[in-house]
Amino acid sequence: MARLTEENIRLAREIIGRYPKARSATIPLLHLAQEQDGYVTNEAMSHIGELVGASSAEVFGTASFYEMFKFEPVGKYLINICGTMSCALMGSEELMHQAEERLGIKMGSTTPDGKFTLEHAECQAACTEAPCLQVNYRYRYRVTPDELDALIDDLAAGNLSSEIPAHGTVAVVRQHIPADRAVGAIAPELVTENPAWLDGKAAL
Amino acid sequence: MTGGTWKHAPGFYAGDRPQVVTSRFQYEDSYTLERYLATDGYKGLRSALARPANEIHDEVRSATVLGRGGAGFPAGTKWGLMPQEVWPRYLVVNGDESEPGTYKDRLLMERDPHQLIEGCLIASYAAGLSQCFLYIRGEMALAQERIAAALNEAYAAGYIGKNILGSKFSLDIVLHWGAGAYVVGEETALIESLEGNRGMPRLKPPYFPAANGLYGQPTIVNNVETLANLPWLLNNGTAAYTAIGTATSPGTRMVAVSGHVNRPGVFEIINGITTFRDLLYGDEFCQGIRNGNGLKAFVPGGGSAPWFTSDQLDLPFEASQVGPAGSMLGSGAVMVMDSTTDIPHAALTLTRFYAHESCGKCTPCREGGTWLERILSRVVDGKGTDADLDQIFEVGESICPGAFPHASNEKLGIAAVPFPYRMNTICFVGPSAYVPVHSALTLFRSEFDARIVKRTMIKVTAVA
């Protein structure tokens, strides 16, 4: 475990190519690594450093700043229950207790079978639909404790595997810039002319 | 559709109001290129490309398209702050919506990604921006997928890329996504993050993005909703745009109302005119407080905004009135607390949020935010003392020196302290940790007093 695979290196190079500076691809590549292994391994961080021209320490410095990156295995389903104001006002703490009881684990931990991880999340931008939660970043709105139980049953039974990919994969659709349409990213110091469509006129 | 919401746009209620940015929400397939083109899609871009770039910039400026991210700064003016003749310039779209209470940019991205893309194209054309980065919040899987698909469609159809629609205008739009850090919504932190770094804000000055942004180049950071306004503006013209709302706050804005109301939801309201009373009690909006309860307090503009009570219900969505009243409109997020609300606990859920989301760069936020959270948490648990309550103000003073904004309250006999605050921090995250606890303590001191352990004065009597 686990540097990026050949296929992911190809994808990584494509992603890096979109930015004027390779380092900008750090976070997208960390997502790619997490998608590959379910979490971000040390080997992957060193590999990403090589690809974007940063030290491993810098990549780890960046990665560890962001909540979504995990540095050890988490459950196949990461359940994030929102605890910020709107959800709290609408009963999210009750939901958290329910989840803890149902799964027999505390918030912030993983079930022994490696299926579920529970996390106290901060605002998920679904405040009118409180209380809300995400399973691997797929929303569930206005969740009641009974609905939570049913959701866990469905996840455990594999009923939602087509809708909710295993932890690590966020979006299943990727951007692809067709080569014949791409303008191409140029390092800023190499740009000398103003944009062609301004016809030499200064932009305001 | 006054009566209900659509399953495909959860929480959204159209009403009988002008729809500048939400007009396609009624269609289940609103995110497809096919539907977009069938509903005037990319018409604004075509009309823009037929005119010189500076004319489009002028139009955006004269329409006073206000920034919808929180600060409310006019977009056209912001673009004009870039230094002349410095290339390249970049557009960074702030789609990192995560201010507590805010739910609108996500809807715009999930429901109408092409509208956002068209807005990016118009802005880039007008301001001479040579590459666009769409920075979408990491946790928003569906928004990322919808935008990725829309970008792929638009590239294939010639709306993005080299020589767009046969013109000299060329632009790459790159979908970039975050990984979970609220502070990245701050524009300089967003740029740091986009450069592959820890999302820690830079100091302004010298790092004003318009002059010294992404890779040190002039950079425009605009909010999703702001850019989503542009296609409609180009299609309908400045006169039509400014006919909605008021002179200082033209157009509409998306507002999410959450918490203890009968019908929480997202509404496209008329800027500058709609009042908080309309919003909380109006039939086409939230239809009153749940269970017929009284209103205790509400947060008018996202978690960072000082709280209002029923005294401020008649204020309109107009920055020039809300600021002097002690708060801000922020990101269009109203959170409502009814009479049953445990105020110290409610404040804790916000203070904890900001303490948790501190980037750790500057001392007052990193140390002060957590300190506030720990005191408040002890008070909520019934283990606080009155000294703890005093200490909250002391820590607050270290974060934000001087008078701190709050609303007036007739019953308490206190006058408003106008927004904004002064701050010892680099950005607003540190002060935002103080906002909820300060508002709660100022407006609802008795609820705290009831929770704390009073220091008992022991009277020592000489024993004869």
Added chain:
Amino acid sequence: MTTIDTTETNDVPPKDPNAVSITINGRTVEARKGDLIIAAADSVDEYIPRFCYHPRMSSVGMCRQCMVEVEGPRGPMMVVSCMTPVAEGQIVRTDTPQVKRAQEGMIELLLANHPLDCPVCDKGGECPLQDQAFSHGAGESRFVEEKRHYEKPIPISDLVFLDRERCILCDRCTRFADEVAGDPLISFTQRGNNTQIMTFPDEPFASYFSGNTVQICPVGALTASPYRFKARPWDLEQRESTCTTCSVGCRTVVQSSRDELLRYQGVDSDPVNWGWLCDKGRFNFQSTNSEDRLSTPQIKSGDSFVTSSWSDALESVARVIRHSREGSVAILGGARGTNEDAFVWGALADAAGITMRDAQLDDGLPASVFSHPQATIDSACAGGTVILLAPDIKEELPVLYLRLRDAVQKKRIRLIEISSHETGLTKYAWKSIRAESGTAAAAMPALLAQADIAAQLASGPVVIVAGRPNLAESASHTMDAVDAVLAVAPSASVLPVLRRGNVRGALSLGLGPRNGNDAAAILNASAKGNVDCLILLGADPLSDIADVDLARRGIAGAKFVVAIDTFLTASASHADVVLPAAAYGEKDGTTMNLEGRVTSVVQKITPHGTSRADWIIAVELMTLLGHESNFTTLSDIQDAMSAAVPGFGSTTTTVAIKRDGIVVSVTPPSSTSASTSVAAPRNSYEFRLDLSRKLFDRAIGTITSPSLANLATEANVFIHPLDLDRVGTAEGTNVRVSNSHSSIVLPVRALSSIPRGTAWVPFNQIGADVRELVRRNESITDVRIESM
């Protein structure tokens, strides 16, 4: 000592367009455009408290301790003075109640999670947090919560320990590692209240400059193993001095307690080191304290040494010199000593008719390199083009590497590097061109004629940084390459980078070779039986001369060998008389850095045992030999130096008190190097040998410093990965490295920074000695590599 008046003119200078006048607490302060308020305040001793601000690094405005009030259009505004530039008419106040409240608040917040372990903390007593808590804090903390806890302390390298509980997250160490050293091996990790400094797992903070982070840490979060728990700051005495580990000449303070050296700290000399030191220069004070130091004179008796008195030992040396044939006495070395040491030894040589002398050990360049117009570090870094015809500057002259790197990063200069393999500066070079050893000079005309390079050279000043890139290659190749550049850019100046501490001083003041009799010639003469007395003045030819065979024959051939040294080195153990010398820190004087800058070195402790300064030994020998010396004190010598050496002027009596010293122009006698290099075609062997130094090797000062001793690595031969396949062996296995002279066995390693056909062996590491294959009379060294 007298002070010198630096006022040069009484004319009123014209109004400087960059002058800015501001007011701080009612005082008018003259500053310059672009200055920060905090720097302007420092210039008039208005102290603004600070933690993250450091004048040699970019400002980040993180700690918020330096907030002050600036009068603005809407009344007074609080600003961070480390990020706010001065502006004409600006009114700054650092003493209002608002400022005081903010500063007290910040101290309280910083102390909230800071442990109260000052009594057991190395920083206690010299801690900016402790000091400023007293001067700018409220006096007590109201923080009653549980503090942050981390495992403490954890080693983050061989030299540095990290205590995350004490850390106040000022970003100084991380900024230094990234911005200044270019070794971003430590980073902020986690976020918010959990932010901490960390290395990456299994990738230690192995930077040659790590000690600087300890020095600039404003708390006791970073501590250096050589100093941990050794002393309290208030027990330390210190004097300002100059490091002579290499020839950059970094300014330091030498600190001791109870007559033992305990620490060196960098001092900010603007033209030289900007406050930075390399780890070798910072931590090799341990060598001075070593128990293995020579403490008494030794006289060889049979196979072993017998302790002797100074008078007996000196008399036996004098007797040998007196009875030596004319022209058969030789002095090798002197670069380790002071200018005064070199001058008196030179005077002795002159008086006694000793013409065989050389301060270099065939590992530098002929002194004719000094006859070109000379550059300084500042002039090289100021602008234009720097052409590197030099060894790996990062390995040999680390702080010069920092200066050059900085000049590139700030876009002031462009580097053109011509080298046989990649170096520490390669990634900062505008052009880095690989030229196999022995071919650079011939390639130079075509290379410099390339359109972009020619345009670059024409665009501004050109400085040639000239040194000895490969010890298995004749120095004449470099000299020819320098000439080839000068032919194209005749106005170019030269910065000679000879690495030994005071080599330029020694060469300039009397220990340079006469009539071409350089170290190699002397050892050759000795091998032929023509040297009756060989004096090794802090020189260890057996360890340092690339042609080890020549060194062996030279020492064996000498009828009598005298070693004057601090340790019983490999060569000294073959001596007939060994005289213990005072080490760095044990004697006063001056030194000359690679630019010709003269600065002071100071005595801080009494010399070990009975050891004496080199110059004292020379004076005594002069007396015994019946020569008049008149040298009884250092100032006698300095006066004589000023009078006798053209170009030295009156500097020596005054430099002692000046931090930045004075650049002198002394041209050492030029020893014509007879051989001209020919770009020899590679012979039938497959690899050209590249023998160059790394910072840490088995040098005596390093291996006698316990904390540095294990930083030398196993000897390896490095070749390109494809060559590894060609040889048909695997990484790490032993290979035979041979030529007609000898054959040795070394482990082989693949390194893609080594061009194909080149075999790089770092000098003087642990294991088989590749010098067995090097011969001085061959201008390059080719070797065969075979799997075993």
